[in-house]
Amino acid sequence: KMSDILAEAVKGAAAHPRPEGIQFAYGTAGFRDKSTILDPVLYRMGLLAALRSKAKKATVAVMITASHNPEPDNGVKLVDPMGEMLEESWEEHATDLANAKDEDIGSALQRIIDAVDIDISLPSDVFVARDTRPSGPPLTQALLDGLKVMGSTFTDFGILTTPQLHYLVRCHNSKGAYGEPTEEGxxxxxxxxxxxxxxxxxxxxxxxxxxxxxxxxxxxxxxxxxxxxxxxxxxxxxxxxxxxxxxxxxxxxxxxxxxxxxxxxxxxxxxxxxxxxxxxxxxxxxxxxxxxxxxxxLLDGDKISTLIAGYLGELVSASGLQLNIGVVQTAYANGSSTRYLEDVMKVPVSCAKTGVKHLHHKALEFDVGVYFEANGHGTVLFSDQAEQKIKAASQDDSLESSKREAATRLTLMMDLINQTVGDAISDFLVVETILSTRDWAAEDWNMQYRDLPSRLLKIKVKDRTAVQTTDAERCATAPAGLQEAINKLVAKYQQGRSFVRPSGTEDVVRVFAEADTQANADMLAHEVSVQVYQLAGGVGDQPQP
Ligand code: G16
Missing domain, CATH: 3.40.120.10 (Alpha-D-Glucose-1,6-Bisphosphate, subunit A, domain 3)
Structure with a gap:
């Protein structure tokens, strides 16, 4: 009965009490914080994952990781049935539930059940994995407690990479069409x-x-x-x-x-x-x-996407198929990479907000969408139609053999690419494949275009939400006067460009700058940092050059 489940959820919270005075938020990559305060969040995400599974009538997944953050941090993110990031409208439910007082968990769950119209009597099933952090096992336990309270079935895969978990849940829900749902698979x-x-x-x-x-x-x-x-x-x-x-x-x-x-x-x-x-x-x-x-x-995400887009573009033309290829970047993309893609390779480029989910959405607009953040997070998406056309061409005996071979290589590239999410291991093998085919050393690859010098800094402020942005984070709308100040500074530098944004994974504001020389990029980044410090409530000493 619904009332029993909700009552159990509240009772269960006694073992996972929520500390006073902390506000959690589902950010760029789920919840991230010091691992020591995350136990109640994991319990609540167990409850939520069960609801998500019921709502989607499919298995969902939960990854326990803080990725690039230092070891004492940890985090949790939900993965949707086809290996996508959690649908954005649910981020609010996640934040609500994470912040619900222990005694209010029942009503918080009820709100979600009503808002989404979930049939609570349906079964739920959840895949769980974690990275190597020492805080992983106890946090997994908290998550499983939440799942058990909801009567959910689950599989704990232990230690996996994030993209492996995305892969597994997609394989499972596609009944093996995407691959064998095991780590070996x-x-x-x-x-x-x-x-x-x-x-x-x-x-x-x-x-x-x-x-x-x-x-x-x-x-x-x-x-x-x-x-x-x-x-x-x-x-x-x-x-x-x-x-x-x-x-x-x-x-x-x-x-x-x-x-x-x-x-x-x-x-x-x-x-x-x-x-x-x-x-x-x-x-x-x-x-x-x-x-x-x-x-x-450095050969970063921008260099990787240029390499991949160039190679896939060649295969598509060689196959004779009519498929459009596009690249999605963020504001962090090196200006040279954007110019190279647009002016030399003649590939359309769009700019998305930081966070894989934003890039992923935009990449879906192309038949073949290559998306990468400069930090190396990205993959390639083939639309269903593109996939069908490619497969058909690879088996079409009436086609010239060169066309058929190009299509066959494309099918193999589709298998090599983890389309669910950016995947270091898969992307690494993709790059090795292209370098080998082109017979390139790293230096040849690097010579495709020359990066503009850039600098990334982080500034501590009292409240990072004081900084707000628009236009895919390229323009600051708050605090007042900040964007005007940035514009003035940027105008002083040849090929200058700079933007600021609040991090979604760390308690800082990020500052990016690029310019004609490293010294200028460094100086521009520094000058913008000082403006952030002064206008957005900097903490500690003012940044020094
Ligand atoms: C996460 C996100 C990335 C994002 C990065 C930094 O990466 O998945 O999309 O670029 O955080 O985000 P922010 O600048 O908002 O802190 P990871 O690898 O830490 O999961």
Whole structure:
């Protein structure tokens, strides 16, 4: 009975009391905070996940991770049946429930049930996984308590990468059409596609099948080891920062490498050696190398999307299919990448707000939508129609063999790409495939266009919601006067561009700037930071250059 379930939910909250005076918010990637205060949030997300499953009449998933954040943090995000991010209208329900007082949980649940019109008597089923954080197991327990109170069935997969969980729930709900719903099935699907794409590889002059992976001391390292045996001798991978000594994300991982613009600790790198950094839950990837003069070169999400869009574009034309390809970026995309895509490659580019869900939506507008955040989070979406056309062409004996072969390669690329969400392991294999096909070293790839120097800073303020933005975060609407100040500063610099936005995963305001030289990008970022500090209620000392 409904009243019994609600009463049980309230009773269950006694073991997961909500601390006074904290407001939780479902942000860019779910809830993120110090792990020590998240227990009540996890319990409540157990309750919510069961409701979501009932509402969708399908299995949903819950991932426990704080991804790129430091090890003491943790977080939780819900995954919808086809492996998408939780539908946006439910973020409010999640926030409401997370903030409900223990005794008010019943009425908070009732509000959601009424608003969405959920039949509570339906069954619910939830897939659960976590990253390698030590706080993961107790937080999983809190989540499972919530699920049990709701009478939900569940499968706890233990430690997985975030994209693996997205993959599993899609496989399960598509009744295997997307792949075998097991971790092994994931490795098999990717490895089979990868090995087939390598078959006609031929002799290489520049591409070397040797790569070093920085696993951020997290789950990506563990899972890459598992993948390795499936790849046989096709790729020689050395996994560093595998968690055997260092701390998660500390001086390593994709976020560190991207923001600091330098190699992670724990790697011994030869000039030209291709290196790869994953983040804490392996949904982001960036590449880098050090040239013979010792200069660090980053190949970030923008370089990855340009590489992929270029290659898929070639395959589509070679197949003779009429499919439009577009790229989705955020305001963080390097200005050179946008210009290169639009002016040289003639590919349409759209700009979305930060957060994969926003990019994902926009990418759906194309037959083949390539979306990447500069930080390395992204993937490719093929519309159902595109997928059907490609598959049909690959089996059409009446087509010229070159067209059929191009279509066949496209089907293999579709298998290699995790279309549910950005996936470091899958994206890494996609890039390796393209580099090998093109016979490119990292340096050749990097030469496609030259990045404008940029700088990303973070500023602590009393309340980060004081900063508000519009136009895909490129323009600040609050606090008053901030955008005018930014405009004035930007005008001083050649090729200057800058914007600010409140982070959705950390308690800071982010400041981005790019300009003609590194010194200018640094100075512009600094000057804008001072404005944020002064106008948006900076905390602590004023930023120093
Ligand atoms: C998350 C989101 C990304 C976002 C990043 C930073 O990444 O999934 O879309 O770019 O946070 O977001 P913000 O600037 O709002 O803090 P991850 O890898 O930490 O899950």
């Amino acid at each position: 994931y490795y098999k699907k990717l490895a089979q596609a990868f090995l087939k794409l390598r078959k006609d590889a031929g002799a290489k002059k520049k591409y070397e099948p040797v790569v070093i992976i920085d696993g951020a001391n997290g789950v990506g390292a563990l899972k890459t080891r598992k993948l390795q045996s499936h790849l046989h001798e096709s790729l020689r991978i050395t996994v560093c920062n595998d968690g055997s000594s260092g701390k998660l994300n500390e001086k390593c991982g994709a976020d560190f490498v991207k923001v600091q613009q330098k190699p992670p600790a724990g790697l011994e790198i030869q000039p030209g050696q291709r290196c790869v950094s994953f983040d804490g839950d392996a949904d982001r990837v960036v590449f880098f190398y050090v040239n013979k003069d010792g200069v660090f070169n």
